[in-house]
Amino acid sequence: MDTTFARYDMGTAAEEELKGLGTGFQVIRRTVPGVKDLPVACKRLIEEESCDLAMALGMLGPHAVDKQTALVADLGLQGVQLATNTPILGVFVYEEEAKDEDELAWLAARRTREHARNAYNMLFRPETLRQNAGTGQREGFDDVGPLETTSGKLS
Amino acid sequence: MDTTFARYDMGTAAEEELKGLGTGFQVIRRTVPGVKDLPVACKRLIEEESCDLAMALGMLGPHAVDKQTALVADLGLQGVQLATNTPILGVFVYEEEAKDEDELAWLAARRTREHARNAYNMLFRPETLRQNAGTGQREGFDDVGPLETTSGKLS
Amino acid sequence: MDTTFARYDMGTAAEEELKGLGTGFQVIRRTVPGVKDLPVACKRLIEEESCDLAMALGMLGPHAVDKQTALVADLGLQGVQLATNTPILGVFVYEEEAKDEDELAWLAARRTREHARNAYNMLFRPETLRQNAGTGQREGFDDVGPLETTSGKLS
Amino acid sequence: MDTTFARYDMGTAAEEELKGLGTGFQVIRRTVPGVKDLPVACKRLIEEESCDLAMALGMLGPHAVDKQTALVADLGLQGVQLATNTPILGVFVYEEEAKDEDELAWLAARRTREHARNAYNMLFRPETLRQNAGTGQREGFDDVGPLETTSGKLS
């Protein structure tokens, strides 16, 4: 699922990445106007097309109202996940995360592709996620990595 | 669905635009006092009048409390969409988006009309939305257009 | 539905106004401690007493926490409306809207009465709301009126 | 329902107050770690123990994140009330409401006890709440009282 609002074709990046990861699964794509239109569209994909997982791809402007838009979309996506018992990976890029338009395009591409890998792993390679538990993975910019370890045992 | 609170007759603009786009569909209009009254009214239109899509048209004042009002209305609209598996295009105009009253009227008209086209495309021309994926479409003010492309391929 | 928290007897104002508008309908009143207690009480009125519409009347203090209280109450009211397919007019008055206690009392009275008329119109005179679509109606303070018109037609 | 996070034994205050108000009803108490654990615990009390009303007692720290915690808990409590058609009185005390620790303890005690009376009245004496409609009742600190009256009649 992607949007006409976004300034980068995140849907094509996701499709490309997923196709490079394996076969034996099918990708269905839909495009809606903006991120608040994603939840119900994801729900229909899951219920009517029997998708096992959805990716919700969107880009958001730099204003306070855009944060609220993201909140509404995100809460809608939670509602869909709980109603369908199906995971949805929300991949949102905020304009102010990048220092210029080139970095914004790069960030949208990278985050989408890294989350496409997460999607693949959630369905087919859950042990990969397990191995990366608590290791500070980030999607888009560099991973921050794990902290020095400490057991923190209670007395 | 529109409101008596709004200062521009968004409902008539939507009706006019939709009628110009084609025939073979029916437009049902209802008016409620304010944007928080839109969700349940949309739900009844969808459930009792079998609408395939709803447009929720509203205008919001410039105060912090108006942002909260929009949030409540927007979350209500999410709830309706998920309960009915039917898309609702929320078309909200904020008073502070425009520099004066003339621009505000123009913005309300344009955003409504462009979303009326989105509504039409969602139902009858989904391929049009697909072609515009990631192209920076905006409703009301000018489209911002797509970013320079980059593949962002992962190693 | 009104509250013991409010400093003006909004429930009596609503009852009085409704009784002046017509006969042939019945008004049932309940009082709860605060605005967050309104949603479930409205739901029971609607479900157990078969009300066709509810008014939720409350007054809110001037602090940030009061905004959050209003948000919780408002979201609860949305939940009730969507669960029952029944409209609820939320009539909330914020202490800081008025310049002094006299104006606050006046505002609580007027907003309640104007929303009582909205309630009546929603049930019995929907064409009145339709005629006022986009005309900048306000409840309490003066209406702001419609903007100069513009068609905003798309090319 | 109370929490181990709170710094005052609000549950005991509520039990004591309720027992002083009458007999013929039963009080069931549960303790959870923090306020976000209250909603599901209240839901189980209502559904599994057939409670007619629940009190959710909690204390909150002075930081921004504590406001968000209260919001989450409050929205959860709304969800429970609407799912069960049973009222829950949320009794939350914010650390910054009191000028020192002594006042905080006093406030927690008083607010809990006054809401215990509200709980009693909601179940057994609804006419008491009705008589106090719009009279500016506050739980904890002093009541603020009603405003000077005005009819605010519409022309």
Place this chain on the structure above:
Amino acid sequence: MDTTFARYDMGTAAEEELKGLGTGFQVIRRTVPGVKDLPVACKRLIEEESCDLAMALGMLGPHAVDKQTALVADLGLQGVQLATNTPILGVFVYEEEAKDEDELAWLAARRTREHARNAYNMLFRPETLRQNAGTGQREGFDDVGPLETTSGKLS
């Protein structure tokens, strides 16, 4: 349930602590990318694996958007708890709570372990929670302890 986003292996700390507390119960662990992916994953654990309680472990960055992410995740967790009548202990650590990376690791470990004890007590030793009601327990940093007592009796 833990995440690949976190920088400390909270899941292993929880498992270790729970295993030290007793036998006669089984711990099932899953890892997802980020905190917003926890709710649906918890729901599936509860519904498909018949878990009696879930712990949702996550770490959050220091930015405003991270607060919103936590809110979305938290509201999702409320939704799951109410849909399943099963408690979920959310264990979230915010980067800015700690003065440096060492303390952050320590805090993640301690909070996880103390909440693992809460989880154990909720299921097997509810009287322990009851004894600690209103005693100012904190998870991670030191308990703040109870306030001086006062009865706050109403006249």
